[in-house]
Amino acid sequence: MKHHMHRFRTRAVTTALALMFAANTAWAVDPFQVRDIRIEGLQRVEPGTVFASLPFRVGDTYSDEQGSAAIRSLFGLGLFTDVRIQVSGDVLVVVVEERPTVADVEFVGTKEFDKDALKKSMRDVGLTEGRPFDKALADRAEQELKRQYINRSLYGAEVVTTVTPIERNRVNLTFTITEGDPAKIKEIRIVGNKAFSESTLRNLFELDTGGWLSWYTKSDRYSRAKLNADIETLRSYYLTRGYLEFRVETTQVAISPDKQDIAITLNITEGERYVVSSVRLDGNYLGKDDEFKSLVTIKPGEAYNADRVAETTKAFRDNFGNFGFAFANVEARPEIDRSNNSVALLLVAEPSRRAYVRRINVVGNTRTRDEVIRREFRQFESSWYDGNKIRLSRDRVDRLGYFKEVNMETQEVPGIADQVDLQVGVEEKPTGSLQLGAGFSSAEKLALSFGIKQENAFGSGNYLGLDINTSKFNRTIVLNTVDPYFTTDGVSLSVDLFHRNSRPYNDQGGNYQLETTGAGLRFGVPFSEIDTVYFGGTVERTTIKPGTNIPAAYLAYGDKFGYTSYSFPLSIGWARDNRDSTLVPTTGRMQKLNAELGVAGDTRYLRSSYQYQQYIPLNKQYTLAFNGELGYGKGLSGRPFPVFKNFYSGGLGSVRGFEQGTLGPRDVTGSVIGGTKKVTLNAELLTPFPGAGNDRTLRMFGFVDVGNVYGEEQKFELSDMRASVGIGLSWISPVGPLRLAIANPVRKFAGDRIQKLQFQIGTSF
Incomplete structure (x- = not known):
């Protein structure tokens, strides 16, 4: 501590002397009856706190033993730096000097931690504004700060405490921190391995000796918790491959004298590899032995696998739970035969009681x-x-x-x-998300989209979303809200308000517009835990505003049926989703089927779509993903399919490598008009990002996209399909999931508009 602590050391000496001579003070006074007790020196401590700690009251007989006990009791409160008892006739005067209180705690030089987080850790050791201060408390605070920095591999961090007295017996505390550079792992050694190479075992670890992405993953920073997790991963690796008696003998962590380099050495004993010879059941299986046997995933003749043993015992306990036995005990007892390197497993069950x-x-x-x-x-x-x-x-x-x-x-x-x-x-966790999108093209130069979504508005479980597109040729504003429990039975209610204003994708420009305004209402009825059926209706007004380069199809439709159309489509749909996650799915399937039927107003049509997604985990690191989408539209009652209901394809979400929405039929002017039939097929292989280890928030993917859009009179031809291949980056960023794709069209035709680099925040496929 600095020189500001000098006055507090002096008080500490006074305290010690007071305790040493308390007996002498009391000894000099003959016992007498106390007529009054006065307390002097209090500033913030309540008098009642002092009176409650005194072993005597007015009217009691005062003695030297009581005086000594009183001084010890008051010092034990931890509120005073000095305590004296003075006798004036038959009146006792208790003179105290309060400890200073902490007025403010400040941190200087910290970059690794947020100051609010450090203040919280100080509160945990008892150092916070308004609390009494002493040197021992400051020492504990210093040690806690150093411990926090050691946990971040900053072993060379230095902490200097400055105590500044201020008015009313208070102090300001300033912790000046010199963080230094973090210690990096320079070497990881595994000694004693025979069955597997050292490099194979090291690749299992989250910790490593660093790479070009270590600034992001911090995988080369030592952490005891991470090392323990890696040791468990290593143990699991051996135990799932038959090495039943594997153990880690010692763990050595050495740090260099300059506290910058760390070396880790693990000494292991592999033991022998054991094969399962038999699996037997013992105990009470509620008379359902065959049912429990069907849950066994351990197979005789295969190497002992601790994961399968754990899966089997868990499946047994879960199955007991299905019958109401919450406290079932299932134990796997290995019977080892070292002469044959085999192990017999005995699964012993006791269901206990129903609950x-x-x-x-x-x-x-x-x-x-x-x-x-x-x-x-x-x-x-x-x-x-x-x-x-x-x-x-x-x-x-x-x-x-x-x-x-x-x-x-x-x-x-x-x-x-x-x-x-x-x-x-x-x-x-935060349930709001910000969605941003951008694309570059010769027609639009830079197109931006913006959206704000709140999945759990005000903690109600309701969804609220706003989407805005500021594109030069497509301007959109959509407001959507969903109440997932509109009724107590789980029927959902969705309300949509939208306004869209679109213009052609044309290098020569054009000023015609297609304007759509409307509102929709949709209900969702759950039919099972993963199946929901949707139905609803929409009111729309669509206006074709003629201008230069307007497609002939739009003029023809407007001349025959009017340039303003009112539509009242009804919709029905079905969705099934059992993916393990909506944000980063690794397994499961999602299907959506929707149909929109124009039954009133100026239009008569059917517009339907189907989407299928499948995620297949190849292992812990690799996932194979498939996506397929089909769209079909048809005019009814002798009327053509409305051109403003056409499907579009191209870009993120469909066939990457082509400009957004530019595939399919075009007018003689070159304007994209979409089509009544749509096919999109996507396949992705998601892999770890180089240097990021097993971090699932940052991944790479390779993809193949195939698709196209066809007009009402066009036949579906495979030879017309566009295709692209490429690689991309997936990152769960603070503002939402970001996907960046670099695509190379491998099947394209003259006039196709290529856009090799595309990215978007808040999308998949």
Whole structure:
């Protein structure tokens, strides 16, 4: 501490002397009856706090032992730097000097941490505004700051504390921090491996010796927690390949004298590789042995696999839970035969007792209302414990997309053997997203789109979205809101308000416009946990405003049916979605089928579309994704399909490498007019980004896109399909998922408008 602490050291000496001579002070006074007690020196401490700590009251007989006890008791409060007891006749005067209080805590020189986070860590050690200050508290604060920096591999960080006394016996604390450079991992060694190469084992680790993306991943910064996680990954790698007796003997972490380089050495013993010889069941399986046997994924003749053993025991416990046995105990007991390097597994089960769910408690939702979470539950209070319904409830809450984590824990009810409570813990995450899009072309130069979406508006579970496109040729504003529980049975209500103003994609320019304004209402009825049927209606007004380079098809339609059309289409659709995530899916399938039927007004038509997505996990790092879309439109009652309802293709979301919406039929002027039939096929292989390890927020993908749009009189021809291949970058950025694609059209025709570089925030495929 600096010289500002000198006065506090002097007070500490005074305190020690007071304790040493307290007995002498009391010894010099003969016992007497106390007529009055006065306290002097208080500034902020309440007198009652002092009186409550004194071992005597007015009217008691005062002695030297009581005086010593009083001084010790007052010092024990931690509020005073000096305590004295003076005797004036039969009056006791307690003289105290309060410790200074902390007025402000400031940090200078910190870059690695946000100051608010450091202040929180200071509160955890008891150092905060308004609290009494002492040197021991400052020392603890320094140690806590150093510990925080060590956790970030900043071993050379230095902390200097400055104490500045101010008025009213207060102090300002300033922690001046010299962070230095972080220590980097220079070497990772694995000693004792025989079955697998050292490089193979090191590639399993999140920690590494650095690469060109280490500034982003920080994978070369040592962390004890990360090392422990890597050790568990290493252990799992061996245990899933038959090495039942694998162990890590020692873990050595050495740091260089300048605290800049770290070397990690793991000494391991692999043991022998064991093969499963047999799997047997023992215990009480509720008379359903065959049903439980069907859940066993461990196969005799294969190497011992700890993951499959864990999967099997978990499947057993889950199956017991389906019958209401919340406390089932399932244990896998290996019987090792070292002479033959084989192991026999005995699965022992004890279902214990059947249970009811007494109460469901929801914690962690600081923003989202309780009812938004509880209405997703399929396990109810005062009902039999059902493992399937509990897992389904957890998945439904997770699929809301409002939370980083959703955990469900079963807690026994004290004193009641057949009841449990469910503790549902959630961790909130931002549910608003900003969507930005941009593209470059010779026609539009720079086209921008903007959108704001709030998935959980005001914690109500309702969706609210605004989309704006400021393109030179396509201007759009759309307001959309969805109430997912318009009724208590889960029927959703969606309301749309929109205004669109489009112009042709034409290098020579044009000033005609296609203007559409309308409003829509749609209901969604859940028919199963993953199936929803939608139906609704829309009111639209579409105006064709003639101008230069207007497509002949638009003029022909306007001359025959009018340049302003009122439409009242009805819509019906179906959606099925069991993907594991809507943001970064790795497995599962999504399907959507929609049909729009113009039944009144100035138009008669059918417009339908179907979308299919499939995600296939190849392993922990690689995912194969497929997307297919079909569109079909047809005019009814002797009328043609409205040209302003045509499908468009090209660009992000369809066939990358071509300008947005430029595929398909064109007018003699070269203007794109879309078509009544649309086909899009996409395939992607998602891989780790080089240097980013297994970080799933930053990934690369290779893709193949095929598709086109066809006019009403055109036949579907494979020879007319456009195709492109390319690579891209997927990043879960702070403002939403960003996808950047560099595409090379491998099948194109004269007149096609190429755009090799495209990116968008908030889209997929």
